[in-house]
Amino acid sequence: VLPERLTRLVTLLSRLPGVGEKTAQRFVLYLVSQDAELPRRLAEELASLGTHLRPCERCGHIAEVGEPDLPVWCSICKDNKRDPRLLCVVARVQDLLAIERSAAMRGRYFVLGKLLSPLEGIGPEDLPLETLKRRLDEGEIAEVVVATPPSVDGEATALLLARELAKRNVRVSRIASGVPHGGDLEFADQITLGRAIEGRKELV
Ligand SMILES: [Zn+2]
Numbered sequence: 001v002l003p004e005r006l007t008r009l010v011t012l013l014s015r016l017p018g019v020g021e022k023t024a025q026r027f028v029l030y031l032v033s034q035d036a037e038l039p040r041r042l043a044e045e046l047a048s049l050g051t052h053l054r055p056c057e058r059c060g061h062i063a064e065v066g067e068p069d070l071p072v073w074c075s076i077c078k079d080n081k082r083d084p085r086l087l088c089v090v091a092r093v094q095d096l097l098a099i100e101r102s103a104a105m106r107g108r109y110f111v112l113g114k115l116l117s118p119l120e121g122i123g124p125e126d127l128p129l130e131t132l133k134r135r136l137d138e139g140e141i142a143e144v145v146v147a148t149p150p151s152v153d154g155e156a157t158a159l160l161l162a163r164e165l166a167k168r169n170v171r172v173s174r175i176a177s178g179v180p181h182g183g184d185l186e187f188a189d190q191i192t193l194g195r196a197i198e199g200r201k202e203l204v
Helices: 004-014 021-033 037-050 091-104 131-139 153-164 190-198
Strands: 053-055 063-066 086-090 107-110 143-146 170-176
Touching: 004 021, 004 091, 021 037, 037 190, 086 091, 086 131, 091 107, 091 190, 131 153, 143 153, 153 170
Parallel strands: 086 107, 086 143, 143 170
Antiparallel strands: 053 063
């Protein structure tokens, strides 16, 4: 019953995480009821995502593309006030953002992009371990804080990292429990997450 153009937009929006068809329909009806300004700005921003944003070449966080000759680094990698000795390894950008909200991490990050998962067929060779090791070769990092989620896959990934980095001259620690098992870092409150990072323990 909606015009074809709007149905297409509803279908596209329903592909976003957490957006069902009803919500998508509400978005679309709201957008057509507004003056053209909001839809136009949304369209502009969306169209520029692919050209202006890329994974940070150093850590995998989202970075803004600058001058063509400059390396693409995120704001955290560029931030001189960060402690260069601390590197926090997370599974996803959402986890990095959750830890940043807790303000408990003074160092920088490394985003794995995925977790080890035998069930889903994700093995060690699918993780960016070589990039991580190259990062450690830079020599400044003294401690790797593994902040993968407290799930089966998160623990397996933490053990893999401990094993892979065992012969390196770095301390490898794991955030303390406190975040419920199987829980998602993204939904842990800031205080719990802050305590989990402060109470991290060395992995053997
Ligand atoms: Zn970065």
